[in-house]
Amino acid sequence: MAPVATPEPLPDSAELARACGSDIDQLTARLMAAVFTDDPEWTDYSAVSRADLRDGCRRFLTRVLELLAAKGAGAERDDVAAAIGRQRAAQGVPLEAMQRTFRLGGRIVWEALMDRGGAMSPADFREIGTAMWAVVDGMSSALVTSYRGAELDRVRRDERRRHALIEDVLSGRGRDAVFAAHAARELDIPAGGDYLVLVARGEPQPLRPGTESALAAMGIRSVRHDRGDHTVGIVALEQHSPQQAAEVLEPLVLGRAGLSPAVEGLAEIDVAHTLATLALDTAPRGRDATLTRLDDNYPEALLVRAPDLAQRLVQRSLGPILALPAKERDILLHTLTVWLAQNCSAAHAAPLLHCHRNTVINRLQRATTLLGRPLEGPRHQLELSLALTARELLERPAG
Secondary structure, three states: OOOOOOOOOOOOHHHHHHHHHHHHHHHHHHHHHHHOOOOOOOOOOOOOOHHHHHHHHHHHHHHHHHHHHOOOOOHHHOHHHHHHHHHHHHHOOOHHHHHHHHHHHHHHHHHHHHHHHOOOOHHHHHHHHHHHHHHHHHHHHHHHHHHHHHHHHHHHHHHHHHHHHHHHHHOOHHHOHHHHHHHHHHHOOOOOOEEEEEEEEOOOOOEOOOHHHHHHHOOOOEEEEEEOOEEEEEEEOOOOOHHHHHHHHHHHEOOEEEEOOOEEOHHHHHHHHHHHHHHHHOOOOOOOOEEEEHHHOHHHHHHHHOHHHHHHHHHHHHHHHHOOOHHHHHHHHHHHHHHHHOOOOHHHHHHHHOOOHHHHHHHHHHHHHHHOOOOOOHHHHHHHHHHHHHHHHHOOOOO
16 A cells, blocks of 8 residues: 655745745845835835835845744844935935835735745744734834934934034124025025024023914014023014014013114124123013013113123212112102103102102202202213113123
8 A cells, every 4th residue: 555645844934035035136126116106105215216226125125034034033123124214214215105115025025925835724824924024013113213213313413503503603604605605595594684683581481482483474584593591583684674573573582582683694693692682681670571672772781781880880870879778768769760751850750659749859859969969951860860770780680
């Protein structure tokens, strides 16, 4: 009686993968053909040459087969998929296109495995399928991790480059016409025309989120830049007046901000930054949100720029009053401030001081006696007004 022939065991996934390795050229050609469709969203490889894309497809398919032969170990940390992810991210290929290519490649390898596997039991079919998609999923995970890491690195590099570029503009490099043209292109602002610079301080943030977008919606191009203890805004006026720009900026300020006068082009941004900082130093305290224009505060700015002279002015003009007990001192200083604000009219100052006109006159006579000089006359009143302003500025806390 003839012996019964024993059927040869079917190859497992590792053996099938090794066998498919000889077909890598055909598999690569099939994947290249499958990648391109009529939908540009799925085929955005415009920055990748055909030779480069073919090489990437070949490397991917080869590694899928290698991992299958090794039972799929380490697919989620695969260096080939990671390298492809970094390369395509640098080329600007959308991640979705890459993920689709990996899925297509997985399908093509699966079909090749089935062609070579012949008839197989449900258990073998399940084993090969599980191994196959574990490899594709793992490599896809490695691709995504690498791609997003490369994108994050690129964003950080772009932010560092942008930060350095703005710092150069603020330091005065805009006077170099070649640099100004380059900075304008990179920052998407005009190289010429008038600019304002805003300097803002405040916690947790001095300007509303999305300030640049809000200005852009009003047709104003700008750059926002966080710089140490303050935030800088570089605002291109183009078709807008300084007043119009200030009106748009004011509701965007959450802290205290100073606004420079208009300057010409990127060449004067460093000057505008200094002037905006000076305007901020004259901003009133005790208000949650305020925008102070230097054009409205030149006397205060002059005093802030010369603190030693301002201190001497205070002592010379107000010294005897400042030496009084606090209550009398504060009454006289407040009376002088209101009187000057009311064009030196005791009658107009009295209602604001909640007292009789004669009381105002008596206080003014008391101040005249203490100071040893008259309060009347444009020069005396100018000096007195500056001294009162300087005292307020000098007594403000730093920052």
